[in-house]
Every structure is written in structure tokens, then in C-alpha cells.
Amino acid sequence: MQLGADHVRVRVPATSANLGPGFDALGLALGLHDVLEVRALASDEVVVDVVGEGAGEVPGDASHLVVRALRAALELAGAPQTGLHLTCENQVPHGRGLGSSAAAVVAGIVAARALVADPEVLDDATVLRLATQFEGHPDNAAPAILGGATVAWTSAAPGHEGARAVRLAVHPDLEATVLVPSARLATSHARGVLPASVPHADAALNAGRAALLVEAIARRPELLLEATEDRLHQSYRSGVMPTSWELVQALRAEGLAATVSGAGPTVLVLSASAERPRLDAVVDDLLSGADEWEPRRLAIDEDGVRAERVPRGARTAPVGGW
Known part of the structure; x- marks a missing residue:
């Protein structure tokens, strides 16, 4: 060749x-x-x-x-x-x-x-x-x-x-907001804290939520909060990214579909375009005075x-x- x-x-x-x-x-x-x-x-x-x-x-x-x-x-x-x-x-x-x-x-x-x-x-x-x-x-x-x-x-x-x-398929109204911290985290470190096994009930919940997330991304963005629930990895990683985990929980308590992006420590929020004003207000409130975070709205x-x-x-x- x-x-x-x-x-x-x-x-x-x-x-x-x-x-x-x-x-x-x-x-x-x-x-x-x-x-x-x-x-x-x-x-x-x-x-x-x-x-x-x-x-x-x-x-x-x-x-x-x-x-x-x-x-x-x-x-x-x-x-x-x-x-x-x-x-x-x-x-x-x-x-x-x-x-x-x-x-x-x-x-x-x-x-x-x-x-x-x-x-x-x-x-x-x-x-x-x-x-x-x-x-x-x-x-x-x-x-x-x-x-x-x-x-x-x-x-x-x-x-x-x-x-x-x-x-x-991706719904045309789907938006992604990333909250990028100044701190870094090696993927190997984040993976190293995961357990070798998880409770059957947690695995079953994740299987259902992952299937629901396909529908939420494609056709039903209003289901994103429920569809992004996770019990397999994020809570186990909370000790190596405590601030990110606290932010995810705070955003979800406000009804926003927040997750850890990949192995972290960036936080990802998936939302419909109609949620933008409320999302901006919540993010501004939660990050007030927190200079280590950079919010960015990104296209798909x-x-x-x-x-x-x-x-x-x-x-x-x-x-x-x-």
C-alpha cells in the first residue's frame, strides 16, 4: 500500500x-x-x-x-x-x-x-x-x-x-452543558476504585435506565432525569471526585439530568432547549464564587x-x- x-x-x-x-x-x-x-x-x-x-x-x-x-x-x-x-x-x-x-x-x-x-x-x-x-x-x-x-x-x-x-437518533432539542473543573483525574485512578461486583438490584436498575436513555435521547427528552440514574459507577467514584459528585447530586435535586462525564471530573448536564433558562439559573447559583468550574454549553x-x-x-x- x-x-x-x-x-x-x-x-x-x-x-x-x-x-x-x-x-x-x-x-x-x-x-x-x-x-x-x-x-x-x-x-x-x-x-x-x-x-x-x-x-x-x-x-x-x-x-x-x-x-x-x-x-x-x-x-x-x-x-x-x-x-x-x-x-x-x-x-x-x-x-x-x-x-x-x-x-x-x-x-x-x-x-x-x-x-x-x-x-x-x-x-x-x-x-x-x-x-x-x-x-x-x-x-x-x-x-x-x-x-x-x-x-x-x-x-x-x-x-x-x-x-x-x-x-x-438524537432529538433536535437535546443540548449538552459541561461543567469543567480545573482539577484533573486520571481514568486509571477513577476505574481503580470500582468494585468487582455490584448488587443484582443495582445492575437491573441500570439495565432499565440505559434502555430508557436511548428513548430519552431520541424522542423523549422529558425522561432524561429518570433515564440518567446510575448505581454502577458514579457513587463508587465519589471519593476521588467529591466536588463533582456533590455538584451532580445538587443539580439532580433541582430536576436536571446531571451525570459525571466519562471517568470525570467534568459534570455533564443533558437537557432540552426549553430548559435552558432554568438550567442557567441553577448553574449560576450553584457555582457562585466557585472559580474552579467553567460552564460551557456545547452542540451535539x-x-x-x-x-x-x-x-x-x-x-x-x-x-x-x-
Whole structure:
């Protein structure tokens, strides 16, 4: 497999996983993006320039997660490895439960897809399987790839092995508000406090609520509060993100469908557009004087990751110019 381009641009969204009861399964793509440009170099050199989130923190060499994912995808496609110049303009916060690592992995794989002569060798199903090998679970990678809301799972059925996902319908009035704290939390730490087993009654409740959440997201936003109830993971993680858990409980006491976003510590609130004035008032009241929280209302990203080949001589586009 030969390369079909030497300069590509990729845009990938932030994601929120779990959405309450859909642990390791449900996810939502959000209107906050990382934009990357990749140039293939004739030398073996790898250069990584980062602006925005992660600048000065993430590696600037071949150990960068985007580069590792890109190289793994080139190897899978049977394409030659090259030197790389990677430029990242990052908006997705790191370590906040908004899918920054999934965004990096998906962006790297899809950059490889845009570089190779036959992109179909890295179709969406292959991208998801490879991304899951990096991530360990597909709940963030699926909405980053497909956009909108998704259900993802890992299958052992003959002929369907590996990570799989489907898109869900999303009600046009659904809105997402994220309350992003200044504190970070490693996913490994958040997962490490989960119990090996839970009461049968709690598992049964979550199964029902996850099914109801599919209906609430697609057709019945008025059911979001009940549909986002969870007993599998959030309360067990309260000790490692006490402020986030307190905020989730306070918002839910006001009738708002608040959950921990992914492994936290960001708080996600799902709502219908008609709830916006009351949501704003409640958030303003609860966060009054709390400078460590940044509220942001985000659109639902319906596109998922996008990539394009950049013609020779074309100027680099800013994030807002996609």
C-alpha cells in the first residue's frame, strides 16, 4: 500500500461516555474539537507542535499518542512509515473526562486513512477496532468516529469479533452543558476504585435506565432525569471526585439530568432547549464564587471525525476555519 497524500488535516470532537447508566457503552460527541495537520516527511524525523490543551505537557516526539496511533494504522494498512510533522490545535481538555485520549487515537488513525492511497482499508469498523486496542473500551472512540450518540460494545460472536458500534437518533432539542473543573483525574485512578461486583438490584436498575436513555435521547427528552440514574459507577467514584459528585447530586435535586462525564471530573448536564433558562439559573447559583468550574454549553457534534487531504501549497487553516 502506497501513500496517496503527504499533507492531511483532521478534526475530531470531544466525547462524553457513560451518560449515567450506560457504563462503557453509551457515548455522545460534543461540539468541541481538536484540529490536527500531518505532513509526511522524506526524513525519519518526527516533530510535534502543540497549541492549546496539552501544550508543554504532551510529548513532542514519536511517543506522542497521535503519532503512535497513526503509525499503528499505517502498519495495519501495509503502508510505509515516514517522518512526520504533526501540528495540533487542541480544544479538548486533558484529564477531565471529555475523551481527549480517544480524540488523539481516532485522529491519528483517521490521519493515516487520509494519507494512504486506498482509504477503504481503514474503514470506520477498522478504525473503531484499532482505537479500542489503544483505549481498552470503545465508548469514547465510537462517538468520536461516528458522531452523535452511540452504543458501543465488544463482540465475541463468530464473524463479528471485536469492538462494534451503532449510532442512535438524537432529538433536535437535546443540548449538552459541561461543567469543567480545573482539577484533573486520571481514568486509571477513577476505574481503580470500582468494585468487582455490584448488587443484582443495582445492575437491573441500570439495565432499565440505559434502555430508557436511548428513548430519552431520541424522542423523549422529558425522561432524561429518570433515564440518567446510575448505581454502577458514579457513587463508587465519589471519593476521588467529591466536588463533582456533590455538584451532580445538587443539580439532580433541582430536576436536571446531571451525570459525571466519562471517568470525570467534568459534570455533564443533558437537557432540552426549553430548559435552558432554568438550567442557567441553577448553574449560576450553584457555582457562585466557585472559580474552579467553567460552564460551557456545547452542540451535539453530528459529524464525528473528519479528514481532508490538503493540496500542495495550501495554507494551514485555523481551528475555526474548518
